[in-house]
Amino acid sequence: MENIKEMGFDTRAIHGGHIGDKQFGSLATPIYQTSTFIFDSAEQGGNRFAGQENGYIYTRLGNPTCTEVEEKLALLEGGEAAVATGSGMGAISSALWTALKAGDHVVASDTLYGCTFALLNHGLTRFGIDVTFVNASNPEEVREALRPNTKVVYLESPANPTLKINDIRKISDIAHKNNSDCLVFVDNTFCTPCLQRPLELGADVVVHSATKYLNGHGDVIAGFVVGKQDFINQVRFFGLKDMTGAVLSPFDAYLIIRGMKTLPIRMERHCKNAMEVAKFLEAHPAVDKVYYPGLESFEDYELAKKQMSHPGAMISFELKGGVEEGKTVMNNVKLSTLAVSLGDAETLIQHPASMTHSPYTAEERHAAGISDGLVRLSVGLENVEDIIADLKQSLDLIVK
Numbered sequence: 001m002e003n004i005k006e007m008g009f010d011t012r013a014i015h016g017g018h019i020g021d022k023q024f025g026s027l028a029t030p031i032y033q034t035s036t037f038i039f040d041s042a043e044q045g046g047n048r049f050a051g052q053e054n055g056y057i058y059t060r061l062g063n064p065t066c067t068e069v070e071e072k073l074a075l076l077e078g079g080e081a082a083v084a085t086g087s088g089m090g091a092i093s094s095a096l097w098t099a100l101k102a103g104d105h106v107v108a109s110d111t112l113y114g115c116t117f118a119l120l121n122h123g124l125t126r127f128g129i130d131v132t133f134v135n136a137s138n139p140e141e142v143r144e145a146l147r148p149n150t151k152v153v154y155l156e157s158p159a160n161p162t163l164k165i166n167d168i169r170k171i172s173d174i175a176h177k178n179n180s181d182c183l184v185f186v187d188n189t190f191c192t193p194c195l196q197r198p199l200e201l202g203a204d205v206v207v208h209s210a211t212k213y214l215n216g217h218g219d220v221i222a223g224f225v226v227g228k229q230d231f232i233n234q235v236r237f238f239g240l241k242d243m244t245g246a247v248l249s250p251f252d253a254y255l256i257i258r259g260m261k262t263l264p265i266r267m268e269r270h271c272k273n274a275m276e277v278a279k280f281l282e283a284h285p286a287v288d289k290v291y292y293p294g295l296e297s298f299e300d301y302e303l304a305k306k307q308m309s310h311p312g313a314m315i316s317f318e319l320k321g322g323v324e325e326g327k328t329v330m331n332n333v334k335l336s337t338l339a340v341s342l343g344d345a346e347t348l349i350q351h352p353a354s355m356t357h358s359p360y361t362a363e364e365r366h367a368a369g370i371s372d373g374l375v376r377l378s379v380g381l382e383n384v385e386d387i388i389a390d391l392k393q394s395l396d397l398i399v400k
Contacts, residue, residue: 005075009194010264017071019064031254032064060241065250069257070224073214076193076260078200079226083236084253088189088209089115090246091223093123095205096152098231098239099183102128104151107175109136109166111159111368114352116187118359120154133367136166137300139174146178155203156187157196157307161316161352161376162369163291165300168307172202183231189213189343194267196308205231212343213313215259216266220252266345266381270313273387274379280388281317286325286395288373291316314342315377316352322373325398326351329375332397335382335390342378347387349377 001007001015021030037056039045047053056062066084074082085091096119100106108120110133120131134141136155146153153175157166172184186198189209198206208214210222223246225235240246271294278292290297293304294311304311319325329349330338336347340355350356353365353372360368379387 009076012075013072013263014261016075017068019068029065029068029254029257032059032250034063034250035059059250060245060247061236063250063253065257066248066253069253069260072257072260073193073208073210073224074226077188077206077226078193078197079206079232080229081232082224082226083232083240084210084248084256085223085225085240085244086246086248086252087221088113088207088211088223089119090240090244091207091209091225092116092187093119094235094239094244094246095185095207095225096124096154096239097243098235099152099185099205100124100129103149104129105147105149106131106152106154107142107145107150108133108152108154109156109159109164110134110364111136111162111164111370112154112156113160113187114357114359116154116156117357117364122359136171137164139167139170142171143174143178146175146182148179150175150179150182152183152185154185154187156190157198158190158293158304158312158314160190161314161357161374163190163293163298163300163312163314163316164369165293165303165307167303168198168201168203172204176202190312190314191308192263192267194264195271195310195312199226201307204228210256211341213267213270214263214343215256216263216343216345217255217259218341218344218346220255220259222248222252222256267310267313269381270343270379271310273381273384274313274315275311276384277377277379277387277391278315280391281315284392284395286320286329286398288318288320290318313379315379317375317377318371319373319375319395319398320400321398322371323351323353326373326375328398329391329394332394333390334393335386336377342376344378345381347378347380347382347390349375352376 070082183204206226208224
């Protein structure tokens, strides 16, 4: 579709990247479930490996079903290109291994997904890459941490699990003035391009765990890297092909294509439900504090309004009392599901300190604002009255 870039976001989510099926006329995207592709001749094979002829070689290097979902997400994020990977961490690690080498420096937010933190704090440092963690909610801390050899600034906004908002535009300007070669990475998993497009705010690279909202149904592990064509080519043919091998299967690509067609209407419902749940939690006597970008009481409320079109569907909240009260709540929900991950149709509840953020030490969690009593909620698509009723009966058990 030649003018797809000029069409609305919802239309692009449905039609973007569609490869079609000229042979049989299938409306649904074919699943090219193959590991390798046949060459017409030895010369053609040689030309493809040399990059002198377009075409598929081996699914770790590309696959038509994966190409469709890559082009769809690049179109939605406003990037030149995207590469799909077999997990969110596959996307993050493939991109970082592409951007960095021994002797380079990274400035990263101190509030990140636990496995991302572990990769930065324990993984990259083993290979001669220095990492400085800062409170990225304060752009001046980012500025002060920059060095001449800083090659990556790594952000999550909203951050997992405290929902801290980073000023992507301001931090990108600061990083690029320090070093024009510095790449600003933003993990956009919590927002998806429905709610926030970091590349439009000055970032260079967007990463996603497509396991979450992009797929939306809890049945895929996947990730994406989005950015300029040259960098994505490097990720595909070095970071992914040679360093991680974290390839996405064609079947999982198909499931994400199917999920992304309903992404805009799902995110609308997720956000609407989350706003009502956040208001309920803020008024409940068992809750000490609620972290949700849509509440006026949220510290980064104004920045969230400026940077995001909607406040998202992730909520974190502090319970009066701490860990034991949190266990009581999580062990007594009936509708909400006690499970890690997020972005599913189901409402998911979990305890970051003992689950997703266990790679942090107690001191590191404290510095990142992750208390032992923090509970994280991924608000699903159920009737909001049912979500609230379930949380109420559980929270009422700890009211003193």
